[in-house]
Amino acid sequence: MARTGKQYLDALRASPPNIWYKGEKIEDPTLHPVFKGITQSVARLYEMQHDLRYRDILTYEDNGQRYAMSLLPARTKEDLAKRSAAYKLWADANLGMMGRSPDYLNAVLMAFEQSADFFGEYAENVRRYVQHVREHDLCTTHCLTNPQVNRAKSNLEQPDPFIPLGVVSQNGAGIVVRGARMLSTLPTADELLVFPSTLLKEGPGADKYAVAFAIPTSTPGLHFISRESLVAGDSAYDHPLGSRLDEMDCLTVFDDVFVPKERIFILGDLQRCNTAYAETGALMQMAHQVVVLKTAKTEAFLGLVSLIGETIGADTFPHVQEKIAEVIVYLEAMKGFWARAELDARLNKYGLLCPDRGAIDGARNLYPRLYPRINEIVHQIGASGMITLPSEADFDSPVGQYLEKFLQSATLPARERVQLFRLAWDMTISGFGARQTLYERFFFGDPVRMYQTLFAAYDKEPYKQRIRDFLGWKQQAQPEAVASD
Numbered sequence: 001m002a003r004t005g006k007q008y009l010d011a012l013r014a015s016p017p018n019i020w021y022k023g024e025k026i027e028d029p030t031l032h033p034v035f036k037g038i039t040q041s042v043a044r045l046y047e048m049q050h051d052l053r054y055r056d057i058l059t060y061e062d063n064g065q066r067y068a069m070s071l072l073p074a075r076t077k078e079d080l081a082k083r084s085a086a087y088k089l090w091a092d093a094n095l096g097m098m099g100r101s102p103d104y105l106n107a108v109l110m111a112f113e114q115s116a117d118f119f120g121e122y123a124e125n126v127r128r129y130v131q132h133v134r135e136h137d138l139c140t141t142h143c144l145t146n147p148q149v150n151r152a153k154s155n156l157e158q159p160d161p162f163i164p165l166g167v168v169s170q171n172g173a174g175i176v177v178r179g180a181r182m183l184s185t186l187p188t189a190d191e192l193l194v195f196p197s198t199l200l201k202e203g204p205g206a207d208k209y210a211v212a213f214a215i216p217t218s219t220p221g222l223h224f225i226s227r228e229s230l231v232a233g234d235s236a237y238d239h240p241l242g243s244r245l246d247e248m249d250c251l252t253v254f255d256d257v258f259v260p261k262e263r264i265f266i267l268g269d270l271q272r273c274n275t276a277y278a279e280t281g282a283l284m285q286m287a288h289q290v291v292v293l294k295t296a297k298t299e300a301f302l303g304l305v306s307l308i309g310e311t312i313g314a315d316t317f318p319h320v321q322e323k324i325a326e327v328i329v330y331l332e333a334m335k336g337f338w339a340r341a342e343l344d345a346r347l348n349k350y351g352l353l354c355p356d357r358g359a360i361d362g363a364r365n366l367y368p369r370l371y372p373r374i375n376e377i378v379h380q381i382g383a384s385g386m387i388t389l390p391s392e393a394d395f396d397s398p399v400g401q402y403l404e405k406f407l408q409s410a411t412l413p414a415r416e417r418v419q420l421f422r423l424a425w426d427m428t429i430s431g432f433g434a435r436q437t438l439y440e441r442f443f444f445g446d447p448v449r450m451y452q453t454l455f456a457a458y459d460k461e462p463y464k465q466r467i468r469d470f471l472g473w474k475q476q477a478q479p480e481a482v483a484s485d
């Protein structure tokens, strides 16, 4: 059932994830200065589900109970539209700057549940697990890629075969896994989903890496080892994003972690691991949430550059107008991808309505390339205003009078103008902003290999044929059949 923010925070306190920060285990992430802001922000999202202004968008009713809209089975276009309205509301609440809002992986889980037969003997585990997540409205994170030790070698050729996560042993009760995954964002989740993302190669002993499961983030032997915090300070004026939205990224270590048999979704099956996301429709559902989130983020950037241009009078210059128009074009492109993804959605063989792959692939391959350019436009328009950024305390000090005079702008008093530019700095320059850029480049996968996959999968033949026809070529000769006995 749709939970409240308090229920999320209480659950974290009752079963804290095994998070390590600067050599110390975090006892209560809801109070720790590094994790407090993000846990409050996730709690606010859950709280919105109970706000009567948003309840009917963020939740759906079934048998008198309300559940998260992101777990609504997608069977019709109306379902998809309801799902994306919920994604958009949460995305806007954080200017599109929270990557692991619970709806992101709910989209995957919903697809797994609807396509559960794909999982063969583990289908019931998948159904029961997603029902459990739905009943308790759990927040999940995931970890997909193995440690970056030597990408030129296979899993088995690493210095230790259990650097990549693998199964060490199994019995009737479950399995024991050992190794690590490179990254989990938002360790302050209730549950960790563990699926492989890159293609697993066949080979003697390779099946130990073919595993998919879900465990609580507080499971013994599981460790989230955090990077340096980007919170930078408590003040929402000084650090409008860092203070609230530093999700944290962690190396995720599995030191002989026991996974009970009912939490296993795939075991020893390379083929299922390699095709799970595409075959179940999870890839399209997940990317549908992403397209909506990135549209919200682009809208936030358009608002930002428009206000910056206006406040310092720079939007009177044609080249600044052109740059703002460039962001408008990107936004309209994202909206176009989103609309077509829903318009051309098709049922998969399990009866799940999947957003159109072409539109989704276009969006998820384009955005990592657009994002650095949008950042560049913010810098080009904001210029020195991006860095002449006294703090809130300076305004209340003896030098405040100078700031009021010299940092006023054409349309705003100094405090508001600095607040606006502080947001621009946090979006694009601060540690938080720099991490966002890296995130946009990689969070959905390696952009190089994503392009290669698109090249291989896209049906280019009709377009080649149009050129052949235009040039008046005869029909392409079919390759001769090879005789076989």
Ligand SMILES: Cc1cc2nc3c(=O)[nH]c(=O)nc-3n(C[C@H](O)[C@H](O)[C@H](O)COP(=O)(O)OP(=O)(O)OC[C@H]3O[C@@H](n4cnc5c(N)ncnc54)[C@H](O)[C@@H]3O)c2cc1C
Pocket: 141, 142, 143, 144, 145, 148, 151, 182, 183, 184, 185, 186, 249, 435, 438, 439, 442, 443, 444, 445, 446, 447, 448, 449
């Ligand atoms: C801020 C941030 C947050 C993230 N959060 C999460 C998360 O919550 N959960 C999660 O699972 N993952 C997360 N990721 C990881 C993300 O999935 C990976 O970054 C992405 O899949 C690329 O993998 P990699 O980083 O291991 O890069 P690598 O695979 O190590 O690539 C490094 C370089 O080598 C090249 N390369 C490597 N192998 C090949 C190859 N076979 N062919 C051609 N080129 C190759 C790449 O193109 C790249 O230039 C996050 C990443 C970032 C940056």
